[in-house]
Amino acid sequence: MAGELRHRRVPSSDGDGDGDEDEGVVASSQRLHSASSSAADGNGKGKAGTSSGGGEGAEPRREKRDALGWLEWGRGWMAVVGEFLFQRIAASHLANPLELPPLDGVSIVVTGATSGIGLQIARQLALAGAHVVMAVRRPKVAQDLIQKWQNENSETGRPLNAEVMELDLLSLDSVVKFADAWNARMAPLHVLINNAGIFAIGEPQRFSKDGHEEHMQVNHLAPALLAMLLIPSLLRGSPSRIVNVNSIMHTIGFVDAEDMNLRKHKYRSWLGYSNSKLAQVKFSSMLHKKIPAEAGINVVCASPGIVDTNVARDLPKIVVAAYHLIPYFIFDAQEGCRSALFAASDPQVPEYCEMLKSEDWPVCACINYDCNPMNASEEAHNLETSQLVWEKTLEMIGLPPDALEKLIAGETVQCRYGQQEAE
Numbered sequence: 001m002a003g004e005l006r007h008r009r010v011p012s013s014d015g016d017g018d019g020d021e022d023e024g025v026v027a028s029s030q031r032l033h034s035a036s037s038s039a040a041d042g043n044g045k046g047k048a049g050t051s052s053g054g055g056e057g058a059e060p061r062r063e064k065r066d067a068l069g070w071l072e073w074g075r076g077w078m079a080v081v082g083e084f085l086f087q088r089i090a091a092s093h094l095a096n097p098l099e100l101p102p103l104d105g106v107s108i109v110v111t112g113a114t115s116g117i118g119l120q121i122a123r124q125l126a127l128a129g130a131h132v133v134m135a136v137r138r139p140k141v142a143q144d145l146i147q148k149w150q151n152e153n154s155e156t157g158r159p160l161n162a163e164v165m166e167l168d169l170l171s172l173d174s175v176v177k178f179a180d181a182w183n184a185r186m187a188p189l190h191v192l193i194n195n196a197g198i199f200a201i202g203e204p205q206r207f208s209k210d211g212h213e214e215h216m217q218v219n220h221l222a223p224a225l226l227a228m229l230l231i232p233s234l235l236r237g238s239p240s241r242i243v244n245v246n247s248i249m250h251t252i253g254f255v256d257a258e259d260m261n262l263r264k265h266k267y268r269s270w271l272g273y274s275n276s277k278l279a280q281v282k283f284s285s286m287l288h289k290k291i292p293a294e295a296g297i298n299v300v301c302a303s304p305g306i307v308d309t310n311v312a313r314d315l316p317k318i319v320v321a322a323y324h325l326i327p328y329f330i331f332d333a334q335e336g337c338r339s340a341l342f343a344a345s346d347p348q349v350p351e352y353c354e355m356l357k358s359e360d361w362p363v364c365a366c367i368n369y370d371c372n373p374m375n376a377s378e379e380a381h382n383l384e385t386s387q388l389v390w391e392k393t394l395e396m397i398g399l400p401p402d403a404l405e406k407l408i409a410g411e412t413v414q415c416r417y418g419q420q421e422a423e
Contacts, residue, residue, distance in 0.1 A: 066265070068254045072378055076251035079377075083248045083369070084329055087305045091335070091370040098338040098371075100345050103130035107189050107237065108344065109182070109230070111135045111167060111223070112196025114142050117245065117304055120337040121193060123149055125344070126160045135167035135178060135196075169196055169222035170208045172397060176418025179229035188237030191344045192230055194223035195245045198273075205267040210417070212396065213261040215269075219276035224283050225397040229415065231297070231407040238296030239350050243343045244284050246277050246301040246366070251377040253278030257388035260396065279389055281363065281380045286390040288357065288364035290404055298353035298365070301376070302343040305369030307336030331369070342371040362386070 068076065097120075108125055112118035113134035126132045126149060134142040142164040150160050165181065168174040182189065197219045200206070208217045227242050234240040253274030259265055260279065262272060281301055288299040308330045343349055343365075352373065353365045362381050368374035379385070394401060398416025406413050 065254075066256055068252070068379060073252060076253075076377060079251045080248050084306050087331065087369055088329060091305070091331075091338070094335075094338055094371060096338070097124055097334055098341050100124060100128040100341060101347070103128040103345060105129075105131075106191065107131045107133070107187065108191040108193060109133045109135055109189060110193045110195055111169065111226070114138055114145060116333045117307060117337045117340065118193075118195040119145065120333045121195060121340055121344075122162070124337070124341060126162045127153065128345075130161070132160075132162040133182070134162065134164045136164065137166070137168050139164045139166050167226075169218045170210075170214065172210050172217075172222060172225060172417040175222050175225045176229065176415055179226060180418065182230065183232050185233075186236070187233065189230055189233035189240060190237040191241045191243060192227060192234065193243045193245070193340060193344055194226065195340065196223075197245065199269075201269050201273075203269055205262065205269075205272070207261070211261075213263075213267075213272055213276075215272035215276040216260055216262075216279065219273070220279040220283065221393065221397050223280065224393050225399070225415075225417075227287065228397070228399060228403060228407065231404070232410070234297045235295060235408070235410075240297050241344060241349065242284075242287070242297065242299045243340055244280055244299075244301045245340050246280055246303050247274075248303055248306070249274040250277035250281050250380065253377075254379060255279045255282060255385065255389055257385065257392040260389075260392060278377070278380060279393070281366070281376050282386040282389040283393050285362060285364045285376075285380065286386050287404070288353070289360075289362075292408065293354065293357055295408055296350075298350050300343040300349060300353065300365045300367060302339040302367045303369050303374065304336035304339055305331045307331045307333060336369070339367050339369050339371055343367045346371075 067073075103125060106129075108130050110118055110122045110125070110132060113122040113132075114136050122132050122134050123145075126146075134146070136142045146160065146162045146164070149162070153160060165178060166174070167178045198215060200215070206214045208214055210217065212221055223244060227244075234242070249270070251274075253271070253276075255275050255278050256265065260275075262275070265271075284299050284301050291297050291299070306329070349365065349367075356363075356365055362383050363376045366374045366376050391401065394403060399413065400406075403413045
């Protein structure tokens with residue numbers, strides 16, 4: 001893979017933060033496949049949160065908010081519209097499919113691997129030689145896909161190293177069962193790709209059997225629990241990676257840690273989705289900060305772009321029809337999977353994550369649909385609310401506050417869900 005991922009912080013000229021700080025605090029010096037790019041100015045560090053200074057001179061805590069300010073909200077929607085209009089141009093330098101390095105001996109878990117982006121991620125990783133574990137709700141469908149890929153690959157004479165394990169993200173018990181089964185192998189895990197997600201636009205609010213709003217559980221809580229419980233296997237596979245497939249929609253989200261299930265706020269389906277994706281970025285950032293550097297586990301969020309996949313299967317029929325009328329602007333699944341594949345396989349990514357950690361950057365590494373670093377939203381830089389989301393998430397997924405520290409130390413942690421202990 002060509003290019004060097006490089007982080008650049010532009011000093012803030014004043015503290016009001018009204019500049020375009022979301023458009024390039026993090027940038028790459030050279031695009032994938034040697035196409036050049038440059039970083040836009042920004043001052044994102046100024047929005048890292050109010051608690052990062054510490055000591056008597058620290059800023060006072062900002063007033064509690066229950067929604068984005070209208071300027072932040074407007075910038076978020078501009079980012080969404082801009083991605084829709086220009087993503088194909090911005091990513092035109094990328095090969096399709098993305099070129100991957102040899103991955104023999106690399107074990108990778110991919111959730112939601114029977115359709116859309118997840119299917120393409122699993123297929124391309126398997127073809128590159130990785131041991132792919134398809135973590136899915138419908139094992140029979142996944143088994144049929146593996147057989148199909150094997151038949152298509154028969155001329156090479158090389159069998160694909162892929163297997164299927166059952167996982168239902170709408171059940172936290174299922175997440176614990178999956179993690180227990182994998183950890184029991186005492187085998188290394190090199191990459192966890194949390195790809196599965198839902199986007200039920202226009203649908204009424206629904207809750208899982210665990211009592212959580214479905215967008216929040218499938219897109220954030222279940223992947224967070226899975227990542228935490230697989231820490232022992234990720235340590236055995238170190239250097240390893242957790243790749244969370246995120247979305248530009250996080251820029252219009254706002255997470256109230258006291259109401260993550262949107263029981264107190266007026267529910268809108270797009271808000272449920274965008275809030276869950278922002279919660280994922282915030283939790284990922286705290287996980288990135290709290291994992292010791294010597295553990296060798298890197299956390300990355302990857303934005304696929306706006307993609308025509310089954311994640312939009314619950315959209316109103318008229319919206320689905322519009323998706324098919326504007327194919328030029330919207331990526332297909334093979335195009336949309338490139339950022340996740342890059343985040344999972346490119347050798348530059350660990351170095352980039354290490355640099356962000358060493359500079360105490362408030363947000364985990366984020367890879368854009370064009371396989372360049374991107375800056376998360378202004379609200380994602382708020383360390384104070386990120387810490388609250390971290391604490392509340394652990395409570396909601398049934399883990400104690402010191403779960404990460406114990407798992408890193410190799411100690412046993414009791415999860416409220418599932419029948420067995422996570423080690």
